[in-house]
Amino acid sequence: MNHFYWTAFKTFFRIGAFTIGGGYAMIPMIESEVVDKHKWLSKEEFLDLIAVAQSCPGVFAINMSIFIGYKLRKIKGAIAASIGTALPSFVIILFIAMFFHEFQDNEVVASIFRGIRPAVVALIAVPTFNLARSAKINLANCWIPIGSALLIWLMKVNPIYVILAAGVGGYLYGQFIKPTEP
Numbered sequence: 369m370n371h372f373y374w375t376a377f378k379t380f381f382r383i384g385a386f387t388i389g390g391g392y393a394m395i396p397m398i399e400s401e402v403v404d405k406h407k408w409l410s411k412e413e414f415l416d417l418i419a420v421a422q423s424c425p426g427v428f429a430i431n432m433s434i435f436i437g438y439k440l441r442k443i444k445g446a447i448a449a450s451i452g453t454a455l456p457s458f459v460i461i462l463f464i465a466m467f468f469h470e471f472q473d474n475e476v477v478a479s480i481f482r483g484i485r486p487a488v489v490a491l492i493a494v495p496t497f498n499l500a501r502s503a504k505i506n507l508a509n510c511w512i513p514i515g516s517a518l519l520i521w522l523m524k525v526n527p528i529y530v531i532l533a534a535g536v537g538g539y540l541y542g543q544f545i546k547p548t549e550p
Contacts, residue, residue, distance in 0.1 A: 373441065373448040379406065379449075379452065380433045383433075390428070391431075398436075417436065430450050512534065
């Protein structure tokens with residue numbers, strides 16, 4: 369049983385160390401490890417967890433690791449998984465902070481960062497499309513995420529109101545519109 373904590377730490381350390389682009393770019397790697405490889409969660413549980421982790425304050429990847437660790441081994445599991453996720457970033461940022469002044473004006477470094485930006489966008493876009501497919505977003509209902517994004521981006525509507533409206537809308541749809549299955 370104790371080997372779980374070490375396995376969770378190593379798994380989330382690897383995820384934290386080898387994904388660039390933040391929490392959303394980590395989704396495919398987390399899914400691969402947690403759903404496919406270790407079978408700690410089902411695909412449906414993973415999708416639900418993404419929604420919960422995204423709606424909670426804090427860093428998305430840390431939220432994911434805490435929820436997964438807690439679900440599997442309560443507090444100790446949450447600690448092992450979250451430390452594994454956070455430690456690589458902490459060490460990398462500490463290292464960069466120690467030496468940043470030496471290369472901050474280096475044109476090669478600036479060029480590298482300019483090249484990484486489009487790749488990071490792709491790393492975020494791919495899981496977004498995969499999540500849309502898993503959530504069964506199609507041409508008939510794609511107006512919901514598009515409309516939500518436009519409300520938040522163009523009209524500066526608070527995302528909390530959009531989430532609440534979507535939750536109420538989903539509840540009403542499930543209660544009154546969607547045909548019940550036997």
